[in-house]
Amino acid sequence: AQPSAPAPISAPLRDLEYGQLNFLHTTDTHGWLAGHLHEPSYSADWGDYISFSLRIREKVEAKGQDLLVIDTGDRVEGNGLYDSSIPKGIYLSEILRHQHIDILTSGNHELYQQNTSKNELLTTVPNFRGHYLSSNIDIYHPKTNELVPLAPRYKKFTTQLQGIRIVAFGFLFNFNGNYNNTVVQPVEKTIQESWFQEAIQDKEVDLFLVAGHVPAHSPEYRAIFKAIRKVHWATPIQFFGGHQHIRDYAQYDSRAFALASGRFMETIGFASIDGLSTSSQPSVASSPVFKRRYIDNNLFSFYHHTGLDQDTFPTEKGREVTQMITDARSALSLDTVFGCAPRNLWMTRVPYNDPDSIYNWLATEVLPQALKDESRGDSPAVAILNSGGIRFDIFKGEFTRDSAFIISPFPNKFRYVKDVPYDKVQLIMTVLNQQAKIVSTSEDENPYIHELGTPGQSHADGDYEEEETNKATEETRPLIIDGAGSHQAPLWAKRSDNPDIFPGYTTKDDAGTDGDDTIHSPVKNYMVPNCIQGHIPGNKTALSETVDLVYIEFLEPFLVLAGKFAQLDVDFINESEEYMSGVQLTDLITTWVGDNWKCDE
Numbered sequence: 001a002q003p004s005a006p007a008p009i010s011a012p013l014r015d016l017e018y019g020q021l022n023f024l025h026t027t028d029t030h031g032w033l034a035g036h037l038h039e040p041s042y043s044a045d046w047g048d049y050i051s052f053s054l055r056i057r058e059k060v061e062a063k064g065q066d067l068l069v070i071d072t073g074d075r076v077e078g079n080g081l082y083d084s085s086i087p088k089g090i091y092l093s094e095i096l097r098h099q100h101i102d103i104l105t106s107g108n109h110e111l112y113q114q115n116t117s118k119n120e121l122l123t124t125v126p127n128f129r130g131h132y133l134s135s136n137i138d139i140y141h142p143k144t145n146e147l148v149p150l151a152p153r154y155k156k157f158t159t160q161l162q163g164i165r166i167v168a169f170g171f172l173f174n175f176n177g178n179y180n181n182t183v184v185q186p187v188e189k190t191i192q193e194s195w196f197q198e199a200i201q202d203k204e205v206d207l208f209l210v211a212g213h214v215p216a217h218s219p220e221y222r223a224i225f226k227a228i229r230k231v232h233w234a235t236p237i238q239f240f241g242g243h244q245h246i247r248d249y250a251q252y253d254s255r256a257f258a259l260a261s262g263r264f265m266e267t268i269g270f271a272s273i274d275g276l277s278t279s280s281q282p283s284v285a286s287s288p289v290f291k292r293r294y295i296d297n298n299l300f301s302f303y304h305h306t307g308l309d310q311d312t313f314p315t316e317k318g319r320e321v322t323q324m325i326t327d328a329r330s331a332l333s334l335d336t337v338f339g340c341a342p343r344n345l346w347m348t349r350v351p352y353n354d355p356d357s358i359y360n361w362l363a364t365e366v367l368p369q370a371l372k373d374e375s376r377g378d379s380p381a382v383a384i385l386n387s388g389g390i391r392f393d394i395f396k397g398e399f400t401r402d403s404a405f406i407i408s409p410f411p412n413k414f415r416y417v418k419d420v421p422y423d424k425v426q427l428i429m430t431v432l433n434q435q436a437k438i439v440s441t442s443e444d445e446n447p448y449i450h451e452l453g454t455p456g457q458s459h460a461d462g463d464y465e466e467e468e469t470n471k472a473t474e475e476t477r478p479l480i481i482d483g484a485g486s487h488q489a490p491l492w493a494k495r496s497d498n499p500d501i502f503p504g505y506t507t508k509d510d511a512g513t514d515g516d517d518t519i520h521s522p523v524k525n526y527m528v529p530n531c532i533q534g535h536i537p538g539n540k541t542a543l544s545e546t547v548d549l550v551y552i553e554f555l556e557p558f559l560v561l562a563g564k565f566a567q568l569d570v571d572f573i574n575e576s577e578e579y580m581s582g583v584q585l586t587d588l589i590t591t592w593v594g595d596n597w598k599c600d601e
C-alpha cells in the first residue's frame with residue numbers, strides 16, 4: 001500500500017538534492033548509537049538511522065539511482081554503550097552490524113588499545129566482510145603474530161542499478177599514537193606502493209571513492225588527490241573524512257570534493273553526484289555536479305527527507321535495532337544515577353576558566369578534592385590533564401553511569417614523578433599548551449597536535465578567545481525535556497505556525513553556508529588549552545618549591561618532549577610511578593559526583 005502523506009510541519013529545513021549516485025555518511029560515532037538522550041535535535045538512534053537509509057534507498061532506487069552508505073571510523077570509545085561493558089564493545093559490535101554499510105574504515109580510536117584493534121580484526125572486519133577497507137593499517141595477527149593488512153587495501157565494484165564503476169580506498173590519517181600491535185603507514189608513503197599505483201592506473205573507472213578517518217582539509221587527502229590527478233586529470237573523486245568532529249566540505253578541484261560529517265551521531269552526512277559515466281555509457285558530455293547536506297540526526301529531519309511519518313517511516317529492522325539498544329542500555333545499567341549536577345558544565349560554551357566550564361570544575365574541585373595518594377603524605381601535587389580526554393558537556397540534572405563514560409571514556413591511569421620544581425611544572429604547562437610551535441616540522445598542520453587537545457581545535461597560537469564555530473550550543477540544549485526519552489523531535493518541530501530558529505550548526509564550508517539541513521542561528525564558542533592543571537592541595541600559594549608532578553598516562557610521550565624543552569632532568573618512562581593505586585579519571589569523577597552532587601529527595 002502507498003504510505004500516507006506526512007503530517008505537514010512547518011520548519012526551516014533544506015531539502016536533499018539527489019543525484020545519479022547518493023551517499024549517507026557517518027563518522028566519529030564513538031558509541032553514541034542510542035543517540036542523544038537529552039538533546040532532541042540529535043535524538044535519533046542507530047535503529048532510526050537504519051530505517052532512514054532503507055527509506056532513502058527505496059526513494060532513490062525508485063528513480064533508478066544508487067545509494068552507498070559510508071562510515072569513516074572512531075566508532076568506539078566515548079559512550080557507556082561501548083565503554084561500560086566487560087569486555088568493551090560487546091553490545092556495540094552486535095548493534096552496529098545491522099546497518100548495511102558499503103564502505104567502512106578504521107579511526108585512530110580503533111587502534112589505541114590492543115584489544116580494540118584485535119576486536120576490529122576478529123569481529124568488525126568479518127561482520128563487514130567485503131566492505132571494510134584499510135589502505136594503510138597493518139596488524140600483528142593475534143594467532144600467528146604475522147603482520148597482515150587489517151582489511152583489504154581497496155576494492156573495485158560496480159553500483160547495482162546504473163553500473164557506475166568505482167575504485168574505493170580506506171585510509172587513516174598519519175596517526176602515531178597506536179598500540180604497538182598495529183602499524184599505521186603514512187599516507188604519503190602508502191600512495192607510492194605498487195598496489196595503489198596499479199589501482200589508480202585502471203582506465204575503466206567512473207569514480208574514485210576515498211573513505212578515511214582523515215580531515216576533509218588535510219595534507220593526507222591533498223596527497224591522494226594529487227596522486228590520482230597525475231593519472232586521471234578528470235575522473236571524479238569523492239572523499240569522505242572525519243576525525244576533527246566537525247562538519248566540513250573541501251573542494252580540491254571542480255571534480256573532487258571531501259565531506260566530513262561531524263561527531264557523536266549528531267550528523268548524518270549526505271552527498272550526491274550527477275553526471276557520472278557508467279559501464280554502459282562510458283563517456284559523458286557534461287561535468288559532474290557534486291552536492292552535500294548535513295542532516296541533524298532526529299526523526300523530524302528523517303520524516304521530512306523521506307516524506308514519511310511516524311506510522312510509515314519505521315522499518316522492522318530499525319525497530320528491532322532500537323529495541324536492542326534499549327536492552328543493552330538496561331543490561332549495562334546506564335541509567336543508574338550517581339548524583340545530580342546542579343548546573344550545566346560546558347566544554348567550549350564558556351571560557352575554560354569560567355565557573356561553568358567543565359575544565360574549571362575539574363581543576364578547582366574534582367582534582368584537588370578527589371585525587372590524593374595517601375602514601376605521599378603532605379606532599380603537594382600538580383595534576384595535569386589533556387583537555388582532549390574530556391569528551392562532552394555535563395547537563396544539569398541526573399548524572400548517570402552513562403554520563404561518566406560520555407565525559408571520560410578512556411581507561412587512562414594517573415602517574416607521577418616526585419619532587420619536581422614548581423617553576424619547571426609551570427614551564428612544562430606552557431610548552432604543552434604551545435605544542436604546535438614546537439612540534440611542527442612543516443607548514444602543513446601537524447597531526448601530532450590533534451593528539452593532545454580537544455578534537456576539532458587547533459591551539460597553534462595559544463590564545464583561547466571567543467570564536468565562532470558550528471557546534472551545538474546551550475540555546476539548543478534548553479530544549480532538554482525533563483524525563484524525555486529518545487526519539488524526540490526538536491521542540492520547534494511541534495509548532496506549525498511560525499517556527500523559531502534555534503542556535504546550532506551553522507556550517508561554513510568550501511561550498512558556502514547552505515550545507516546544514518536545519519537552519520539554525522550561529523553561536524559563539526571558546527578555545528580550550530591543550531592541557532589544564534589542578535593543584536593538590538588546592539591553594540597555590542601554599543605550595544612548596546617542589547611538587548609531585550601527577551599526570552594522566554596518555555600525556556607521557558608529550559611530557560617527555562615538554563620536559564626536554566623545559567630542561568627538566570626527569571626520565572618520565574622509568575622514574576614515574578602509579579598514583580593513587582592506578583585510579584582512573586572516570587572513577588575519580590564518579591566518586592566525586594556521588595560525594596558532592598546530591599539529588600533532591
Ligand SMILES: O=c1ccn([C@@H]2O[C@H](COP(=O)(O)O)[C@@H](O)[C@H]2O)c(=O)[nH]1
Pocket residue numbers: 028074108109112243244245386387388389390410411412450451452453454455456554
Ligand atoms: O586514551 C586516550 C585516547 C585519546 N584521547 C584524546 O582523544 C583525542 C582524539 O580523539 P578523536 O576522536 O580521534 O578526535 C585526542 O585529542 C586525545 O586527547 C585521550 O585523551 N586518551
Ligand SMILES: [Zn+2]
Pocket residue numbers: 028030074107243244245455
Ligand atoms: Zn573521533
Ligand SMILES: [Zn+2]
Pocket residue numbers: 074107108109213242243244
Ligand atoms: Zn579520530
